[in-house]
Amino acid sequence: MHKKSTTEEIDSIDDQSLRVRWTGLPVVALAGRPNVGKSTLFNRLLHKRKAIVDPMPGVTRDPIESEWRLEGAEAPVLLVDTGGLKLERNELEDRVADKSWDYIRRADLVLFIVDAVNITPEDEEFSALLRRYADKVVLVVNKADSPERDTRAWTHASWGYKAMAFVSAEHGRNIGELEELILARLDWSKASAVDEEHGDIRLAIMGKPNVGKSTLLNRLLGEEKSIVNDMPGTTRDVVEGRFSWKGKAFTVLDTAGMRRKSKVTESVEYYSVNRAIKTLDRADVVILMIDASEGLSEQDKKIVKLATDKGRGVIFALNKWDTIPKIKNSFEAARDKLQFFFGQMAYAPVLPLSAKDGEGVDKLMSTALSMFGQLTRRVETSRLNKAARDWVEATPPPVGARARFKFRYATQVSVNPIKFAFFVTRPDAVSESYVSFLRNKIRSELGFTLVPLELDLRASRKRFEDLERG
Incomplete structure (x- = not known):
């Protein structure tokens, strides 16, 4: 063997x-x-x-x-x-x-x-x-x-x-x-x-009830695949369909709206919400639909956490933007408020959208396509290690006996979700702030500006050059 x-x-x-x-x-x-x-x-x-x-x-x-x-x-x-x-x-x-x-x-x-x-x-x-x-x-x-x-x-x-x-x-x-x-x-x-090299790009449309999820699904598919009604909670099962955009194949999943547990009164709705959550396992990119006139909710925050924990890309879609008064810098203000609300997710795109009229759909799709490209991007190991050495040399970790460690080598563990491993002599000596620094460097310099990524520290005494010779 x-x-x-x-x-x-x-x-x-x-x-x-x-x-x-x-x-x-x-x-x-x-x-x-x-x-x-x-x-x-x-x-x-x-x-x-x-x-x-x-x-x-x-x-x-x-x-x-x-x-x-x-x-x-x-x-x-x-x-x-x-x-x-x-x-x-x-x-x-x-x-x-x-x-x-x-x-x-x-x-x-x-x-x-x-x-x-x-x-x-x-x-x-x-x-x-x-x-x-x-x-x-x-x-x-x-x-x-x-x-x-x-x-x-x-x-x-x-x-x-x-x-x-x-x-x-x-x-x-x-x-x-x-x-x-x-x-x-x-x-x-x-x-x-038909054999497909990577299969469809899978989009999950999520959000509170009645924010326009089914309207967006029907817009993307060009047919009324999902029933649209003013009554919240119309969609119960996960409805899916396939479509092509600029030569790329997509599968889109319309999920049940997620409400606070105290408002989930029917067992059917309970199973619908659980089914929506499990859809994250099948998705590549999550489109979080937010009613621009109502703003964010705690449920939105929970959806985002569930998605990012699984390494899924997230696009914030401010739907029904056509109903917002046309005031200068109104979108910038809404975007800043949303990014403040979600803290460490400044990388996630925020887009205005009118699913009903189709305004902003092309931008949404091009962003999803770019996001999928980053989720499936792999960095050559030699390039990653050169970049990591340069970062550590240019910005060394804080000096101190307890914070002393040596960088050995780095590798990309997986794509979709994006995971990296950095091997150092003493993982427990690396501060969380320095891990954030390395994560931001990977994001900005290696082409992961739109997606979540995980960085794991592991112990090793061997250098990358020694591994190559071995």
Whole structure:
């Protein structure tokens, strides 16, 4: 077994493996009234909790898409969990229904989900409405937890759908049979795979409820992917979409608004907020949306801390800037106030934005692109060590017995997040102020002006020149 030398370890790069992006995948849409188990089945098929499940009807509002690896298939399936269809609807529920029917029309296969033991007039009505798509509908009778319930479920055969399946999404009963039924009815002839060297740049749109997150998502995608409504908390699941800007591929994630814990009253909202926080693990850049007319909140500060702790780039977007009176230096004043509020984050860009009108979107995207470039930037080890020696020689640490140490060598540990390690004789002797000095030097002179970076001190008696000779 080959053992890496120290210099090989220093120069090793944690490159991302090639990712595959699919186009032309067959679309399978899950449809039905609220609370029949659509999201439970969606999660069961994916083998993960991607959609929020709660006994409260109407939890899913925006359609949730995910690539699904169906056993025996030559390529993935695009699986879509749609919002619940209702006969009596308010304005928001009308928007939910419109998007659900749009996916039903476009889908290659529709899983019409009903409850095995609770048939309602809504089920009867939607069965009639779906009959025009009968050739691509599979009637899925859910909550058929036992063979005894199958007998009752056969009453649904009177609706005239040729393809039927009796399942229990919660317990996994007959899921294999349903998958075989789906596999036999799909066509992958239009599917094609594209290798991407680094995959999409992933943007997470975060902020308080009703600051314009979904409006920005729809603006970037050029379609109403996420429902926009004046009622705070409209978005519950994480809604995502892909788009291209100046030849670069992006995935954008619209998250639920985050409020103070004392105001999070529904369990659905609790899970929505937790899902939003976990989105940080998938993101490269966080766009923190702030209502320019309302200013900052403690929740904004918490979002930023969570993001920077994970090494994510953060862009402060002062949305609804078009509503701010045009007073000289008003933006500069707002920017200075924000940077004062966040203390050590003077490096993070602050931008005016009107997601509704599109003003400032190009600047936002160019900044996100530059930020991603810095997050994936790697400095040559020899250049880093020369620069570090120059900094220490030009600005030596404070003199004193307790503060005495010698710099040995430095290495960049990782990209995205950016991490460096400086090896010194006595790490405990290096003051926090001197660490800040070195961090600022890395940021300003090595091209990391927009992103957070971590600097770790480690003990070593060896010099970089000795490691190179070794």
